[in-house]
Amino acid sequence: MEIKLNRWTKSDIFRPEVLEKIYNDGSCSFCHYTHPWETNGPLPGCPSGFVGMHESYYPRGMYDLIRGIHEGIITEPTEKLLEIVYSCNGCGQCGYVCPSMEKLPKPNEIIEEFKAVLVKLGWGPMERHKAIAEAVKEYGNPYGEDPIGKEGWMDSKIKNRKKGDVLFYVGCTSALREKQMVTATAQVLDKLNVEYAVLGKEEICCGSVLLRTGQVDVAIETAEKNLKAIESSGAETLVTACPGCFMTMSRDYPRILKENIGEEIKIVHITQFLASKLKEVEFKPFDGTHTVTYHDPCHLGRHGGVIEEPRKILKAIPNLQYIELERSRMNSFCCGSGGGVKAGFPEKSIKVANERLREIKEAGANAIVTVCPFCEKNFKDATDEIEVIDLVELVNRLL
Ligand code: SF4
Numbered sequence: 367m368e369i370k371l372n373r374w375t376k377s378d379i380f381r382p383e384v385l386e387k388i389y390n391d392g393s394c395s396f397c398h399y400t401h402p403w404e405t406n407g408p409l410p411g412c413p414s415g416f417v418g419m420h421e422s423y424y425p426r427g428m429y430d431l432i433r434g435i436h437e438g439i440i441t442e443p444t445e446k447l448l449e450i451v452y453s454c455n456g457c458g459q460c461g462y463v464c465p466s467m468e469k470l471p472k473p474n475e476i477i478e479e480f481k482a483v484l485v486k487l488g489w490g491p492m493e494r495h496k497a498i499a500e501a502v503k504e505y506g507n508p509y510g511e512d513p514i515g516k517e518g519w520m521d522s523k524i525k526n527r528k529k530g531d532v533l534f535y536v537g538c539t540s541a542l543r544e545k546q547m548v549t550a551t552a553q554v555l556d557k558l559n560v561e562y563a564v565l566g567k568e569e570i571c572c573g574s575v576l577l578r579t580g581q582v583d584v585a586i587e588t589a590e591k592n593l594k595a596i597e598s599s600g601a602e603t604l605v606t607a608c609p610g611c612f613m614t615m616s617r618d619y620p621r622i623l624k625e626n627i628g629e630e631i632k633i634v635h636i637t638q639f640l641a642s643k644l645k646e647v648e649f650k651p652f653d654g655t656h657t658v659t660y661h662d663p664c665h666l667g668r669h670g671g672v673i674e675e676p677r678k679i680l681k682a683i684p685n686l687q688y689i690e691l692e693r694s695r696m697n698s699f700c701c702g703s704g705g706g707v708k709a710g711f712p713e714k715s716i717k718v719a720n721e722r723l724r725e726i727k728e729a730g731a732n733a734i735v736t737v738c739p740f741c742e743k744n745f746k747d748a749t750d751e752i753e754v755i756d757l758v759e760l761v762n763r764l765l
């Protein structure tokens with residue numbers, strides 16, 4: 367059977383620099399691990415390979431599959447092929463350690479494009495991911511819920527703040543699933559005397575989950591609607607509570623949209639905003655007895671470059687006993703939730719979280735602070751032994 371590749375797949379995934387990368391791969395296996403001289407390792411770095419326990423689940427195995435399609439050897443989708451490709455969390459560790467030339471795309475970028483090719487071929491994504499795209503198209507959020515639910519945490523005063531210099535972009539998961547994070551962020555902004563605007567039921571999904579699962583066309587439509595809603599606020603600064611929204615709007619929108627959101631509006635994550643105000647605030651002493659560590663969400667740290675700001679905030683809290691993990695900063699190990707894996711294969715997500723929790727326990731921490739609704743949910747699903755603390759909720763309590 368001959369696969370009719372459309373123009374998009376030919377012009378993108380099989381473009382010369384991708385072919386150069388996948389046909390001349392160094393096969394060094396660095397992408398299995400953390401950076402060899404930045405950690406006391408190498409330690410497991412790729413969550414997909416860690417759980418899959420086979421070369422196919424690492425970038426090289428994915429390249430074999432892409433070559434197979436390119437050469438017409440793989441002519442139809444199998445359950446196994448989809449399972450392998452959609453096991454990639456998109457965590458970016460392989461992109462960080464891969465020593466191939468700068469001009470070539472990173473392994474994680476190629477795998478994300480591969481997911482988009484599978485969608486274009488009609489082979490992917492997983493059924494659960496298709497349902498998410500349908501929900502975003504109909505309701506503007508991946509949970510298929512009435513958009514009015516996004517206003518559930520607001521009083522009438524907040525609801526009416528439609529315009530302002532600072533826009534608080536709440537995000538679907540925070541607004542609909544982790545409301546305590548939203549309330550904490552809003553209260554922290556109030557304590558800092560920030561008159562923020564909100565979009566409420568007009569706020570549209572940022573499209574992160576759609577891009578991560580290869581559903582690029584729906585992601586672009588969604589991003590365009592989102593951009594219009596954001597522009598209606600007249601804001602100069604957009605503060606996001608969710609690392610996924612932050613990365614998608616700051617890194618992906620300039621790439622997928624004709625208009626560059628970042629030229630008109632400065633996009634910052636709440637931890638960057640808070641870190642810039644540290645001189646103006648004084649925290650009460652830490653009210654727990656835990657030894658605390660920080661988990662870098664992949665979208666915020668490795669992808670977004672926001673690494674020191676959360677640590678600066680934690681270090682400004684008196685009496686907080688803090689330890690650093692071996693796999694931290696650019697070598698942080700994924701929580702297991704990203705890339706649509708939690709939706710497609712929840713049991714894989716839990717296995718990855720357990721590996722991270724093992725490291726945390728062995729390091730001597732009994733509480734993990736992070737700042738991502740997906741990481742927090744996945745860790746909470748995986749453990750009752752380690753306390754999972756949201757950084758902004760902690761800040762709100764101690765301000
Ligand atoms: S992005 Fe992460 S999960 Fe995917 S192949 Fe690279 S290291 Fe593995």
Ligand code: SF4
Binds near residue numbers: 394396425
């Ligand atoms: S993708 Fe990069 S790190 Fe992985 S085997 Fe190939 S050259 Fe090495």
